[in-house]
Amino acid sequence: MTAAAGAPTALHRPAPQQHVPDAGTRPGTRLATRLAAPEPGWTVEVDAIVVGSGIAGLTAALELRTRVPRVLLVTKDTLVSGSTVWAQGGIAAALDPTxxxxxxxxxxxxxxVGLCDPRAVEVLVTEGPSRVRELVARGARFDRSPDGEISLTREGGHHADRIAHAGGDATGAEISRALVAQIEAVRDDPGIEVVEHALVLDVLTGPPGPDGRPGAACGVTLHVIGEGQRDGVGAALGKAVVLATGGIGQVFRSSTNPAQATGDGIAAALRAGAVLGDVEFVQFHPTVLWAGSGARGQLTLVSEAVRGEGAILLDTDGVRFMPAVHPMAELAPRDVVAHAIVAQMAATGAEHVWLDARHLGADFLRKRFPTIHERLLDHGIDLTTDLVPVAPAQHYHSGGVVTDLVGRSSVRGLYAVGEVACTGVHGANRLASNSLLEGLVFATRAARHIASQVQGGVLRQSSPVQRPGDEALVAAASRARVQRAASEGPGVLRSGAGLRRAVTALAAVPTDAHERLDDGRLLAHPQVAEWETTNVHAVATVLTATALEREESRGGHARSDFPATDPDWQVRIEVALDPDGTVTTRRSESTLR
Known part of the structure; x- marks a missing residue:
């Protein structure tokens, strides 16, 4: 970083604000409005800050680089990290003339299932084909058919072949490679700076409004993790902040998400005063390699594209069960398949079902799914000759930071794109391969909107002030405790009793580890593992609260005590923090018509 700044950034304290609860308040549920962290020891100022290096973050950074004077791209690991690189299936777009x-x-x-914002979906599907062609122009090499056109296939929930893929089942890796190459080509450009190995802690906000809620976003605090030109905590100031931090997989004991997916963006946005929506809708991928009841961390995904090519599901008695569940059988929407698998496991007393692709032929499987084939071989399973044990595991978060059609959150200057955002595209359940497209389309829109606002003087740099409310730190040792509560409460199949137990368990987790003494010593000090665990705890808390409030089953939210879909619940549950950190919820249907 090139900005001069030895002294810490001054954060001015506003006068205390009186809190008046509304009808949506859940008494006693409070979260911190900032993380416990050292004061920033250095400062840099840019025009726009992009946090994350998946398809959404890289696209936003590339678009902004040519439109505003200075862009800062911050990523938690290396540029080639995050969830995009793991995407096997593909990217959906209506590219075929038919x-x-x-x-x-x-x-x-x-x-x-009735919760999509039709306006957002229309933007996605109409602009999607052009954005995919621009991705090709940026160097992404998709698989081609003999006539030279992009080869298209089908996945669950689609009634047409519209899934573009690369390397058979390495689409995300190819898209990431192409976009990272574009960033690397401009690394020396003074208009863009890349900081790797940096965890963003909090979104900085300006003076609060009359209601006491945080003011405009004006930067972030971040911790550079032993790499780069500066170490420790610093402050990056900017006229706009774009969160592209991905998902919440590590909130659960097992997930297909990488280790970096600790919900940092959604938690930081919540602390900054942003509204969250559809938080309860978590997609559990139906076919994740079952590696035993004790498996933890990132699990091996067996892409939906395998079923798209004709693989079938069998229970442990060898019975195919999906044709009796849904007209599209194995290609039904993911929530339908996942819930059917859970039901069949319960009926047979098994811990998994079988995925059978053997009839598709060894040569075809090795060519079409080379990555999956190799990863399964690492576990001693041959996709061409063996049945593959699979069970649902957390895969994608359909909710997130509520945004409009250009990525703006409810906090001025704060944008969200990709999985961290709730654009309204996914509703209660994401359609297969729409996630990469959403990141691509809305990152482009957000970047272009930010540029127009910066150029027009609408977005200006303001000075950060310290928000009222508590600061928090959860010890890293508590993460397993939090993950257990999330997995047993708002897991694949939920119940009121289980969710209430999770609420109690999460409320009992100490959030003041930086202040609490244990035999004369602090339980924990502010550092990366603790900051991540604090984010995991915050996300698990609002996820459990919204799952308990929604008394129906819909899409990725399934309640055993409310198994039917209720028309009265065709609303979005929105969550925010009051100035003192009280969790409040409200129901909104204005965007669903």
Missing amino acids: DSPAAHLQDTLVAG
């Missing part, structure tokens, strides 16, 4: 955006829109709305 397909149409209208058909893609209809499939998306059906998968979202």
Whole structure:
């Protein structure tokens, strides 16, 4: 970083604000409005800050680089990290002349079970084909058919072949490679700076409004993890902040997400005063390699594309069960398949079902799914000759920071794109392969909007002030405790009793580890593992609260005590913190019509 700044950034304390609870308040549920962390020891100022290096973050940074004077791209690990690189299936877009955006829109709305914002879906499907072609222009090499056109296949919930893929089952890795190469090509450009190995702690906000809520976003605090030109905590100031931090997988004991997916962006946005939406809708991928009841961490995904090519599901008695569940059988929307698998496991007393692709032929499977084939071989399973044991595991978060059609959150100057955002595209359940497209489309929109606002003087740099409310730190040793509560409460199949137990368990987790003494010593000091665990705890808390409030089953939210979909619940539950950190919820249906 090149900015001069030896002295810490001054954060001015506003006068205390009186809290008046509304009808949506859940008494006693409070979260911190900032992380416990050292004061920033250095400062840098730019025009826009992008946090994250998946498809959404890289696209936003590349778009902004040519439109504003200075862009800072911050990523928690290296540029080639995050969830995009793990995406196996592909990217959905109506590229075939026999397909149409209208058909893609209809499939998306059906998968979202009444909670999609039709305006956002229309943006996605109409702009998607152009954005994919721009991705090709940026160097992404998709698989081609013999006539030279992009090869398209089908996945669950789609009624047309519209999934573009690369390297058979390495689409995310190819997209990441192409976009990172574009960033690397401009690394020496003074208009962009890349900081790797940096965890963003909090979004900085300006003076509060009359209601006491935080003011405009004006930067971030971040901790550079032993790499780069500066170590420790610093402050990056900017006119706009773009969160592209990915998902919440590590909130659960097992997930297909990488270790970096600790919900940092959604937690930071919540602390900064942003509204969250659809938090309760978590997608559990139906076919994740079952590696034993004690498996933890990132698990091996067996892409939906395998079923798209004709693989079938069998229970442990060898019975195919999906045709009796849904007309699309194994290609039903993911929530339907996941819940059917859980039901079949319960009926047979098994811990998994079988995925059978053997009839597709060894040569085809090795060519179409080379990555999956190799990863399964690492576990002693041959996709071409063996049945593959699979069970659902956490895969994708359909909710996040509520945004409009250009990525703006409820906090001025704060944008969110990709999985961390709630654009309204996914509703209660993401349609297969819409996630990469969403990141691509809305990152482009957000970057172009930010540029126009910066150039027009609408977004200006303000000075950060310290927000009222508590600061928090959860000891890293508590993470397993939090993950157990999330997995047993708002897991694949939920119940009121289980969710209430999770609420109690999460409330009992100490959030003042930086102040609490144990035999004369602090339980924990502010550092990366503790900051991540604090984020995991905050996300688990609001996830459990919203899952308990929604008394129905819909999409990725399944309640055994409320098994039916209720028309009265065709609303979005929105969550925010009051100025003192009280969790409040409200129901909104204005964007769903």
